[in-house]
Structures are given as C-alpha cells and as structure tokens.
Amino acid sequence: MIxxxxxxxTSAGEQGMTKNEGQGADHHLSLEIARLRSRMDDLAKRxxxxxxxxxxxxHGHRESSLPSLESTILLPNEEGLWTWLGRNxxxxxxxxxxxxxVVALLLRTVTDNAWVSPNLGTILGLSYVAILLCCGWWQYxxxxxxxxxxxxxxxxxxxxxxxxxxxxxxxxxLWLGSSLLIAASAAAVSVALRYRALVLLWLAxxxxxxxxxxxxxxxxxxxxxALILLMGGLAAIKAAERALSTNLRWPVLFTVFFLxxxxxxxxxxxIKNNESGTAVSSLPPAVFAxxxxxxxxxxxxxxxxxxxxxILKNTQLDAFDHLLPLAGASLLLLGGNxxxxxxxxxxxxxxxxxxxxxxxxxxxxxHKIKKQGPGKNMAGFVSLGVAxxxxxxxxxxxxVGNLPTAQIFxxxxxxxxxxxxxxxxxxxxxxxxVFLAFLALMSGLISGVYLGPSPSGPVNWLAALSASITGLGxxxxxxxxxxxxxxxxxxxxxxxxxxxxxxxxxxxSLYFLTALALTSLCDSYSFSPSSLxxxxxxxxxIGAAFLIVWGTMIRKTKEIAATGIIIAFIGGGKVFFSxxxxxxxxxxxxxxxxxxxxxxxxxxxxxxxxxxxxxxx
Numbered sequence: 001m002i003x004x005x006x007x008x009x010t011s012a013g014e015q016g017m018t019k020n021e022g023q024g025a026d027h028h029l030s031l032e033i034a035r036l037r038s039r040m041d042d043l044a045k046r047x048x049x050x051x052x053x054x055x056x057x058x059h060g061h062r063e064s065s066l067p068s069l070e071s072t073i074l075l076p077n078e079e080g081l082w083t084w085l086g087r088n089x090x091x092x093x094x095x096x097x098x099x100x101x102v103v104a105l106l107l108r109t110v111t112d113n114a115w116v117s118p119n120l121g122t123i124l125g126l127s128y129v130a131i132l133l134c135c136g137w138w139q140y141x142x143x144x145x146x147x148x149x150x151x152x153x154x155x156x157x158x159x160x161x162x163x164x165x166x167x168x169x170x171x172x173x174l175w176l177g178s179s180l181l182i183a184a185s186a187a188a189v190s191v192a193l194r195y196r197a198l199v200l201l202w203l204a205x206x207x208x209x210x211x212x213x214x215x216x217x218x219x220x221x222x223x224x225x226a227l228i229l230l231m232g233g234l235a236a237i238k239a240a241e242r243a244l245s246t247n248l249r250w251p252v253l254f255t256v257f258f259l260x261x262x263x264x265x266x267x268x269x270x271i272k273n274n275e276s277g278t279a280v281s282s283l284p285p286a287v288f289a290x291x292x293x294x295x296x297x298x299x300x301x302x303x304x305x306x307x308x309x310x311i312l313k314n315t316q317l318d319a320f321d322h323l324l325p326l327a328g329a330s331l332l333l334l335g336g337n338x339x340x341x342x343x344x345x346x347x348x349x350x351x352x353x354x355x356x357x358x359x360x361x362x363x364x365x366x367h368k369i370k371k372q373g374p375g376k377n378m379a380g381f382v383s384l385g386v387a388x389x390x391x392x393x394x395x396x397x398x399x400v401g402n403l404p405t406a407q408i409f410x411x412x413x414x415x416x417x418x419x420x421x422x423x424x425x426x427x428x429x430x431x432x433x434v435f436l437a438f439l440a441l442m443s444g445l446i447s448g449v450y451l452g453p454s455p456s457g458p459v460n461w462l463a464a465l466s467a468s469i470t471g472l473g474x475x476x477x478x479x480x481x482x483x484x485x486x487x488x489x490x491x492x493x494x495x496x497x498x499x500x501x502x503x504x505x506x507x508x509s510l511y512f513l514t515a516l517a518l519t520s521l522c523d524s525y526s527f528s529p530s531s532l533x534x535x536x537x538x539x540x541x542i543g544a545a546f547l548i549v550w551g552t553m554i555r556k557t558k559e560i561a562a563t564g565i566i567i568a569f570i571g572g573g574k575v576f577f578s579x580x581x582x583x584x585x586x587x588x589x590x591x592x593x594x595x596x597x598x599x600x601x602x603x604x605x606x607x608x609x610x611x612x613x614x615x616x617x
Contacts, residue, residue: 178224205232303328325387351398407463471506534587
C-alpha cells in the first residue's frame, strides 16, 4: 500500500513537471518521499521488536511472549493526544470504571434505604465483585485492554464491601471477611503472575494487608494478616524471579517485621498481665497466642531457605537475598524471646533452637565449600555467616543462664569465625570476626561485668581473663596469618589494621582484670578511694610504658608502640583531669610521678628509636 502511494506521488510529480510546475512539485515530492520513508523505517522497527524472541532472564525463566496489558501505556508525544487516547484505550477504560461505579452505588443505595436487608445487600455486593473478577480474569486470558480495569475495580470493591460490612452494617464476621480476603488475594496473585499484571499484583498483596490491618483495629486479625503476607512474600519472590517486579519484596518484608513486632508486643503484654498462668486458654483471644510461633517459623524457614537454595544453586544474589538470612534470624530471636522465654519460661530451649538454626546456616556454607572448594564463588557466605553469628551470640546467655557468665564464652565465637574465614579464604568473614570481638567487648561494658565484683563468684575475673587471653592471642595470630586479599581487605584495608581491634579488646580486658584485682585488694585492706583511683592511673601508665618499650625495642613494630603512646595520653588525661581534682595525699603523688616517669621513658625510647632508624637508612 505504501509502495503504491509512492508510485502515485511519483507519477503525479512527473505530470506536474510537464505543466511547468517543476521546482515546486519536485520539492513537494521530496518531502512526501522522505516522510513515507521515515514511516516505513518506524514500522519496520516496531515489527522487528514484536517478532524478536524473549531471552531467558537471570534466573532461567523465559518471559511471556504476550506484553503486559498494564505496561503498554505510552505517554502522548508528537503523535497527538487523540492518538494516545485511542491507542491506550483511555476512554473505554474510563467509561467502564464509571459504569461499574454506577452499579456499585446502586447496590449501596438499595441497601442504605433498607429496600433489602444488610445481609442480602452484602451478598449482592459480593456477587457483583465475583462477576467483575471473573470477567477481568477472562479478559486477561483473552489479552483484552479492559482486563486491568475489571480486576482492579473488582478487588477495590471487595475491599470496600468487607470494610463497610464490618464497620457500618456489622453483618460480616471477622473470620469470614478474612477468609474472603485471603481467597481473593490468592486468586488475584495467581492471575497477576500468569499474565504479568503488575498493578493487580501490588493491589492483591499490599491492598489486602492494609484492609486486614484496619478491619477490626486495634484488634488486628494477626493470623489472617500473616497468611496474606506469607502468600505475598512468595508472590513477590516469584515476581522478582520472572523480572516482573523487584520492588514488591521490600514493603512485604518491612510489613512482616511491623506485624510481628506489634503482635509480639501485645502477646508479651498479655502474658505479663496474666494472673491465671501461662496456658493458652487464659490469654485474651485478641492476641491469637496459639498462632504466633507456627506462623513466625514459616517466615523464618521462608527467608532462610530462599537464600540457602540460591547459594547452593550458584544463583546470582542481590541486596534483598543477602538480607533475608539476617531477617530470618531476627524474627526467630524475636519470637523465641516472647514465646519460649517470656511465656514458656524455658530460655535453655530457646538457646538450643537458636544454635540449631545457626548450625544449619553454617552447614550450608560447609556443604558449598566441600562441593566447590574454598575461595570460589563465595557470594552469600557472609550473609549466612552474619545470621549464624547473630544467633550464636544471643543464644549463649540463654544457654548459660545469664549475661555475666556468657561473657566467658563469647570470645570463643569470634575465634570460631576467624578460623572459618581462614578456611573459606574470605576476607569479609574475617571482618565479621572483628565485629564480633567488638560486640563482645561492648556487651561486657554495658552489662557491667568488668566494673565490679560479681555476686555469683569469680565470674568477672574469668570473663576478663578469657577476653584478654583470646584478644591478645588472636591479634598475634592475625599478624602471622595475613587476611585473604579479597573483599574488605582488598579494597579498604589491605594492611589489616582491623586486627588492632583484637589488640584493643585484649588490652582493655587485661586492664579490667588488673583493676578488679586492685579493687579486691583495696577492699581487703580498707584503702581509701584515692588509693583505688590513683592505683588505676598507675596501672595505665605502667601498661603504656611496657607497650612502648616492647614495641620499639623488642618487637620493633610501630603498631604496638603507637598503641602504647595512645594509652599514655589516656593515662595523662586521667592523672590531670581526674586524679588532681578528686584525690589527694600520697596516692596522688605516686600517680603524678608515674606519669612523669612514663614521659621520660617515652622520650628516651623514642630518641633511641629515631637513631636506630637513621642508622638503618
């Protein structure tokens, strides 16, 4: 047809030439030919795009050859507003929405005017919703333009009917409304995934969750909301695998944590205020106590299993996949603390459960190493390692009974992860061990384990001794075994300055150990408070002097010498800003003298060090 137009225009141009209209007709002919050629090129590109085969995505799934009805909307450009309106069926869709709204308002008017009973009006409304949804899904199967309109309006109308029947008419029981929401959302999610309907997918998941939250607020139907979120999580993960939507996973994950936070708070509050024991029958029905732990475990297995399966199958992981094991571990600790500790009064069982899940995470890592060897395709190992470390770290207090006793065993955890990092050849896993060492030290300081005598015996002494020996030993081990040159230690810290964290933990723990000994000595001989305060300053100055001499004259390493100088500044600050203001007498004289001797020793040692470095040059 286009070729025929070109020939006709050419013939007309030749006739015009015979009638002495040569120049004007030739210019007009050139413009028409250029315009038709550009249209032919545009049509050829569109035809090539439609006939191009769909390539499999990153997860191996082949996309549907049918384009999404909701993703073909083109914004108006130079083709004109009317062309855009006709191409995207805007006016038919708007008309369909209006007619659907008219029928819905008619049913609402009939019910409000008491022409029919509220029960019958609810049944008529639900029947109308069913017709709309069935028509929409049939139109999706037929690839019709009005399919999104029927399906979306049907779901929105269902949400409105359930909410109105509950709030305004009070004719729909909570269990029935929740069941209808779950069934409709499941069907809509199935259709949305099959026909790549993105708007319908978001509406079926997040819209249903919002309705179930406000349906009987503040008494939320927690089991129904959890079931909808569980289905929505599976749908969001499937949509990401099919390259339909990768953004739905994030609001679903945040909503899961929001739901279980509220549910756990209400359950914990009900348990603490319960005077009839801890039986399920004695708790208020609104907390749904029996459903809490089973549904929470479903999410824990879902989050943990997805990343583990993709790691074992060597599938590429994104940020969401790396976060899932940590999310599963956090949910397990949250639910276990509410149900097993607060309610069941069984912290030992909680610790065992946390250890089992941590060993499962580590088992996945070990199986992958055994299968492919260390140092190869380590994507996801750190994610599983972080989740396992979190579970191990917080399970130790449950196993031993209290946090002060747990401080004795916490250093063994970062030693284990340090050995695992060496076995894996993973620098990021070694960084995790550094973070665990810092976390162990902070937990000891916050809990006050190192700050005074323990009422349960020599627990403080053992905790400080364990942390000091482990920290110093691990530091020297790190200096003999450099980290793998990958990850953090390749791009950020190639000189392994992170190992100084172990040195700091060991030295601080050693100081706390000697301070505990000094405190015990002062209590035994009834020394004054000034003696204790100045004695701690003398301990700091002696430790700084030892590190400076050892680092410059024996080990000949600047790290230890610099650490000693930093500790010397700390000791000087304590002497001049604390001891001089709050102590007096002979202890103060000894404290100031110790710092003076320290500065003199530093001057002598550093001058000898500079001379030695000059001779070496």
